[in-house]
Amino acid sequence: MLRLIAAVAITIVLSCSTAVAAPLRNVVMMVVDDQGLDAGCYGNDKIATPHLDALAAEGTLFTRAFCTTASCSASRSVILSGLHNHANGQYGHQHSYHNFHTLKFVKSLPVLLAKAGYRTCSIGKYHVQPEATYHFETYANKGLNGGARSTVQMAENAEKFIREKDDQPFFLYFCTADPHRARVGFANNRQYPGVKENKVSPDDVIVPHYLPDSPESRAELAEYYQAVNRADQGLGRLMQALENTGHADDTLVIYLSDNGIPFPGAKTNLYDPGMNLPLVVRSPDQKRHGVRTEAMVSWVDLVPTILEFTGAAGPDYPLHGRSFLPVLEEEQPEGWDQVFGSHTFHEITMYYPMRVIRTEKFKYVLNLAHQLPFPFASDLHDSLTWQGVLKRQDSYYGSRSVDAYLHRPRHELYNIAEDPKEIENLADNPAYADELRELQAKLRTFQEQTKDPWVVKYNYE
Numbered sequence: 001m002l003r004l005i006a007a008v009a010i011t012i013v014l015s016c017s018t019a020v021a022a023p024l025r026n027v028v029m030m031v032v033d034d035q036g037l038d039a040g041c042y043g044n045d046k047i048a049t050p051h052l053d054a055l056a057a058e059g060t061l062f063t064r065a066f067c068t069t070a071s072c073s074a075s076r077s078v079i080l081s082g083l084h085n086h087a088n089g090q091y092g093h094q095h096s097y098h099n100f101h102t103l104k105f106v107k108s109l110p111v112l113l114a115k116a117g118y119r120t121c122s123i124g125k126y127h128v129q130p131e132a133t134y135h136f137e138t139y140a141n142k143g144l145n146g147g148a149r150s151t152v153q154m155a156e157n158a159e160k161f162i163r164e165k166d167d168q169p170f171f172l173y174f175c176t177a178d179p180h181r182a183r184v185g186f187a188n189n190r191q192y193p194g195v196k197e198n199k200v201s202p203d204d205v206i207v208p209h210y211l212p213d214s215p216e217s218r219a220e221l222a223e224y225y226q227a228v229n230r231a232d233q234g235l236g237r238l239m240q241a242l243e244n245t246g247h248a249d250d251t252l253v254i255y256l257s258d259n260g261i262p263f264p265g266a267k268t269n270l271y272d273p274g275m276n277l278p279l280v281v282r283s284p285d286q287k288r289h290g291v292r293t294e295a296m297v298s299w300v301d302l303v304p305t306i307l308e309f310t311g312a313a314g315p316d317y318p319l320h321g322r323s324f325l326p327v328l329e330e331e332q333p334e335g336w337d338q339v340f341g342s343h344t345f346h347e348i349t350m351y352y353p354m355r356v357i358r359t360e361k362f363k364y365v366l367n368l369a370h371q372l373p374f375p376f377a378s379d380l381h382d383s384l385t386w387q388g389v390l391k392r393q394d395s396y397y398g399s400r401s402v403d404a405y406l407h408r409p410r411h412e413l414y415n416i417a418e419d420p421k422e423i424e425n426l427a428d429n430p431a432y433a434d435e436l437r438e439l440q441a442k443l444r445t446f447q448e449q450t451k452d453p454w455v456v457k458y459n460y461e
Contacts, residue, residue, distance in 0.1 A: 024168075024169045024247070024250045025169055025250065025252070025309060025310050025311070026169050026170050026171070026172075026247055026250055026251040026252070027113075027170075027171045027172070027251065027252045027254070027306055027309065027310060028158075028172045028174060028238065028242070028251055028252070028253045028254070029079075029171075029172070029173055029174065029254045029256075029302070029306070030174045030175070030176075030234075030235060030238065030253075030254070030255045030256070031076070031079060031125075031173070031174070031175045031176075031256055031257070031258055032175075032176050032178060032179065032228075032231045032255075032256075032257045032258075033072065033125060033148075033175070033176060033177050033178060033179065033180040033257070033258060034072075034179055034180045034181075034257065034258070034259060034260070034261055034262040034267055035179055035228055035231070035257040035261065035277070035278060036208075036257070036260050036261040036266060036273060036276075036277065036278075037276065037277065037278055038224075038225070038228055038261070039052050039053065039228070039232075039278060040052070040053040041053045041056035041057075041061055041280070042061075042063075042278060044206055046200070046204050046205055046206050046225070047200070047225045047228055047229070048198055048225075048229045048232065049228065049229065049232045050232065050236070051232050051233070051235040051236035051239060052232055052235060052255060052278070052280060054239075055235070055239070055253065055255060055280050055282055056280045056290070057289065057290050058282050058289050058290070059253070059280060059281050059282030059283065059286060059289065059290075059291070060280070060281050060282070060283075060286070060291040060292075060293055060328050060329065061279075061280050061291070061292050061293070062278075062279040062280070062281070062293055062295065062297060063292060063293070063294055064276065064294055064295065064296045064297070065256070065276070065277055065278070065279030065296075065297050065298070066275045066276055066277065066296070066297070066298045066299070066339045066341065066358065067257075067258060067259050067260075067274075067275050067277055067298065067299050067341075068084055068085070068275075068298050068299055068300060068339075068340065068341050068342055068343075069084075069085050069259070069270075069341065069342060069343040069344070070259040070260055070266075070267055070268050070269055070270060070274035070275055070343055070346075071092060071093070071259060071267075071268060071343065071345065071346040072093065072127055072180075072258055072259065072346075073090055073092060073093045073094040073095075073098075073100060073127045073128055074090055074091060074092055074093075074100075074343070074344070074345070074346075075258040075259050075299060076090075076127050076128050076175075076258055077090030077102050077128050078299045078300055079256075079258070079299050079302055079303075080108045080109050080110070080128065080134055080173075080303070081102065081106050081108050081109070081303065082109070082300055082301075082302070082303030082304060082314075082319035082320060082321055083106065083300065083319065083320050083450075084300060084320055084340070084342045084450050084452070085342060085344070086342045086344060086450070086451075086452045086453060086454065087320070087450050087451055087452070088102050088103060088106050089101060089102050089103035089106075090102040090128060090129075091344045091345045092344065092345030092346055092347065092348060092350070093127075093345070093346065093347055093348065094127050094128050094129045095127065097348065098345075098347055098348040099348070100129075100345065100348070101129055101130055102128060102129065102130065102133050102134070104130070104133065105317075106133055106315075107133075107315040107316075108133055108134045108135075109171070109302075109303050109306060109307075110122070110134060110135060110136045110137075110171060110173065111133070111134075111135055112303075112307065112312050112313065112314065112315065113171045113306075113310060113312050114135070114137060115312070115313070116310060116311070116312035116313065117168065117169070118168070118169050118170060118171045118310065118312070119137055119138070119161075119164075119165060119168050119169070119170040119171070120135075120136045120137045120138070120170070120171045120173070121136055121137065121138040121139075121140055121158070121161045121170065121171070121172050121173065122136040122138070122139050122140075122173045122175070123139075123140045123141060123154050123157055123158055123161075123172070123173070123174050123175070124141070124147075124148035124154055124174060124175040124176055124177065125148045125175040125176065125177050126139075126175070127175075136173065138161055140157040140158065140160070140161050141157070142157070143157070144157070145192070145193050146187075146190065146192045146193070147177060148175065148176050148177035148178075149176065149177045149178050149187050149192060149227075149230060150192045150193060150194075150195070151176050151178065151192070151195060151230055151231055151233055151234025151235075151237070152192070152193060152194030152195050152233060152234055152237045153192075153193050153194060154174065154176070154234055154238075155174075155234050155235075155237035155238040155240070155241055156194070156237065156241075158172055158174060158238055158241050159241035159244060159245060162241060162242075162245045162247060163245055166245070169310070171306075171310075174234075174238060176230075176231045176234055178227040178228065178230045178231040178234075179224050179227030179228045179230075179231060179261075179262070180227075180262055181262045181379045181380075181383070185220075185223050186220075186223040186224055186226065186227040187227065188223055188226050188227065192230065194233075194237065195230055195233050195234075196233065197226075198226055198229040198230075199222075199226055200222040200225040200226055201222060202215070202218035202219045202221070202222045203218070204222070205218055205221040205222050205225060206221075207221065208273065208398070209398055209399045209421050210263075210265035210266065210271070210273050210397075210398040210399060210400065210421070211263055211265060211385065211397075211398045212385065212388070212389060212394065212396070212397055212398055214385065214388050214389075215388070216383075216384040216385045216387070216388035217263075217384075217385045217388070219384065220263070220383060220384055220385050224261060224262070235255065239253075249284050250284055251284065252281070252282070252283050252284065252306070252309050253281070253282045254279075254280075254281050254302070254305075254306075255278065255279070255280045255281075256277060256278060256279045256280075256299070256302075257277045257278055259274060259275070259277070260273050260274035260275065260276075260277065261273070262379065262380065262383075263380065263383065263385055263386075264376065264380045264381075264383070264385070264386050264397065264405070265397065265398055265400070265405070267346075267377065267380065268343075268346045268350065268375075268376075268377055268380070270341045270343055270354050270356045270365060271422050272358075272363075272416075272420070272422060275341055275356075275358075279297065281324075281328060283309070283325065283328055285325075286328065286329060287329065288329040291328070291329050291330075291331065292331065293327065293328070293330060293331055293332075293333070294331060294332050295324060295327050295330070295332075295333050295336035296336050296337055296338060296339050296358070296359075296360070297321075297324050297336065297339070298321065298339040298340070298341075299321075300319065300320040300321030301321035301322055301323065301324050302321070303319060303321065304319055304321050304322050304323040305321075305323040305324050305325055307323070308323040308325050309323075309325060320450055324336075337359060337360050338357060338358065338359045338360075338442075339357075339358050340355075340356060340357055340358075340443070340446050341354070341355065341356035341357075341358065342354075342355055342356070342450075342452065343356075344454075346375075346377050347375075347377060347378065349375065350375040350376075350377065351369060351372070351375070352367070352369050352372060352374060352375050353367075353368040353369055353454055354366065354367055354368070355368065355443055355446075355447060355452070355454070356443075357439050357442055357443045357446065358416070359416075359439070360416075360417070361415065361416060361417045362413065362414065362415060362416060362417075362435055362439060363412075363413070363414045363416050363422065364411070364412070364413050364427075364436065364439035364440065364443060365408075365411070365412035365413075366410070366411065366440075366443060367408050367409065367410055367411075367412065368410075368454055368457055368461075370408055370409055370410040373406045373407060374405060374406050374407070374408055389402065399421050399423055400421075400423060409425065409427065411425075411427035411428075411436070412425050412427055413425060413426040413427040413429075413432060413435070413436050413439070414426065415432075444458065
């Protein structure tokens, strides 16, 4: 009996010792606002992103990562819930009269991690509701001179948070307002503490195919580049904070954008410029560095990935994604070859539900309200780029005709491999009838499995 008691006591002591000695598994997720694939590590040598480039060299860069909805609040709800926004209820903007809410049953990432013993902190842009659903223990926004564009100050606040209780693991949700548009331009008309101004000449920008190569577009892209660099300086200071606190080697770092760049043709669209976005991940468990992977992932995969890394329990309902940690060091992993998109609103006046399946070769878009003209976000409509098109009465907006941009058919099918600009709609081409049927069947199954309310449209439209 004494031996049994002694054995139990030793087991308890060893268990406690093991628990105390277990390494911390921290998570930093940096979400920038409206950045596309515009970075040195993504092939744009005209934009200064040295810190993101360094992170990519240390970790894994995803070339085919996608948001599921190209709208700020809606996308952030997916990032934090692991559910498509047609299932979590955050169909569009949280703020002002838009007032969309996530459904109360949702158990978000910060809530799940807090339950697992994590300290949780939000810094910068939040943009979801209700707060109880997306509750963070700490909101470290005090003293930000310039709000969520004061990226270096944000990182300094992050370091203070990390140092507070170093015996507990932490989840830091770090969200800049850059490079989102401001009321005037991109908020480059002022100074931000610790940020070095990095102006770009309009002559030096790379004009993507979906934008017009006009003076207005070039001028706005130059402003956008400067705002991207400001976010990158925040990333640099944030990585320094991890070094300063001794957490560079026990922290999963994830860098991503909520949706495409704040120009018509990208943001609010589920063409690739609106949804194919930067995703750079550095895991302390990685053996290989500087990996470029073609795995197709989307923002519903973020919550499962972080839950696997931390060992935290998930919610009592199925999530819509899966962890990409097992393929983080593989360039072309099998079985990671399709993603889905579901977009319904941006602003409350912008009803235009789109459902999408994107594979390695094809994209199918179902425009459920195709009878309506494609709606504009107020800031995108007022942009110098679009106003220039209207003033000149241009017939083309980049590589797409203005009419095709505004008036879309119910079905769009593109051979991405041969037509990456998504211009030639093959939906009515008999040669692609089999591909169309296959993608339509997969999309409907996805809608049914994820309980998309818009699945009823199959019955009466």
